[in-house]
Amino acid sequence: MSTQDKRSKLSRRQFLAAGMSGISGTVIAGSLGRSPVGTSSGVTTRRPAAVCRTLGKTGIRLPIISMGAVNTNNPALIRAALDAGIVYFDTGYYYQSGRNEEMLGEVLSGRSRGSFCISSKVMGEHEDHVRGTFTDAASPESFGRKFATSLRRLRLDYVDIFFLHNAGSRSSALYEPLLSTMLRFKRDGKARFIGVSTHINEPEVIRAAVESKVYDVVMTAYNFRQPHCEEVGKAIGEAARAGLGVVAMKTQAGVYWDQDTKHPINMKAALKWALKNPDVHTAIPGITTFDQLALDLSVMAEPDLTPEELADLERPGLSGLYCAQCRRCVPQCPYGTDIPTLMRAYMYARGYQDPAAAKLALDRAGINRTACDRCESCAVRCTMGFDVAAKVKDIIRVVDVPDEFLT
Secondary structure (H helix, E strand, C coil): CCCCCCCCCCCHHHHHHHCCCCCCCCCCCCECCCCECCCCCCCCCCCCCCCEEECHHHCCEEECECEECCCCCCHHHHHHHHHHCCCEEECCCCHHHHHHHHHHHHHHCCCCHHHCEEEEEEECEEEECCCCEEEEECCHHHHHHHHHHHHHHHCCCCEEEEEEECCCCHHHHCCHHHHHHHHHHHHCCCEEEEEEEECCCHHHHHHHHHHHCCCCEEEEECCCCCCCHHHHHHHHHHHHHCCCEEEEECCCCCCECCCCCCCECCHHHHHHHHHCCCCCCEECCECCCHHHHHHHHHHHHCCCCCHHHHHHCCCCCCCCCCCCCCCCCHHHCCCCCCHHHHHHHHHHHHHCCCHHHHHHHHHHCCCCHHHCCCCCCCCCCCCCCCCHHHHHHHHHHHHHCCHHHCC
16 A cells, blocks of 8 residues: 655654554454464554454454555564454565565564464466466366465464465356465464455455355455446455454555556545445555554554545546456457556555555556557557557557566
8 A cells, every 4th residue: 555645754763752653552353363463462452442353253343444564675664553452464485585474473472372373375377367277287186285385484483364366257266276385384383364366356255255165265356446346345245154264455446546646545444445344344455654553553443434535436437546356458468468467566556655566466467568568559448438549559668677677
């Protein structure tokens, strides 16, 4: 999540000195199942009063605000989040080429294992989002090796939740070799619970998770900019009623209203919009600054969406940066270019200011500079109103940048 107001840059010292003034109380994070949540010293500290929800049948009770750590590279920010009452941190095997897990492992080392909840994830290798199947499915052995690497980086014997990452179809979510492997992780005590994450074709994937009777948690893109947000909300409700925990991601909807990134979305309102659905048990906005942490903590204590905030989310005629991943653009391209991945990479680079994540997305999809060089003009018409040709021309440049310049 990019900060709503870049004019104010809080340091850790300023953040701690501010003490979340105006918000008082004690976070009641509940039990993580193996030992009570609290500080590593066992001393109860004053924290903002948090609204908490139970993560489905896992029984884990969490504040409604958790932390997406994908872009976080500041250990002090993680420590401040822990001290302020955030309990659940989400990372992944691929994030920052593994450095994200390593940083979290260093920060969490020595803390009471019952004082935090952590999830990681591994992709099922390359998924063809046009056909909804894996084109290069991970072998159980490869999948297991990557998970073992994640545990080693995190310095943990187990994660609380392990996700099959970025499933885009029912068949991918129910891919039996990987489901069986994940169940083995659970039986072996390497993952307390297992889940599936998705930011494309979300209703289908969520319903597949329910159908599986195997998954404990679903992590899904969910925000006010999704053209199909009502259908995603219905699927979320079905998952919650079936006992699955629901974690919302991509709640900030691309961060900006405009392609030139001059008009930020009201980040507080966007986060509250997702949380107004009681079947969303927690959200994981990406937090990279102390400003963002302070904003998200204020939502953790007061999540009610005001009429003014709701009105601030209604700006017709602006295409923004969030790609709905509807895939309606793909048949329009005579070469079947993976335009949704290009648009998602553009959002990473421009909205999240993370060109490394953009390049990783393009590399994993096998997209190179020749993707759109064959056309003199682009006839694709986007349902979100994107200038697809201009965005492709802009983002495709990142494939030529050496990785070491982006990390």
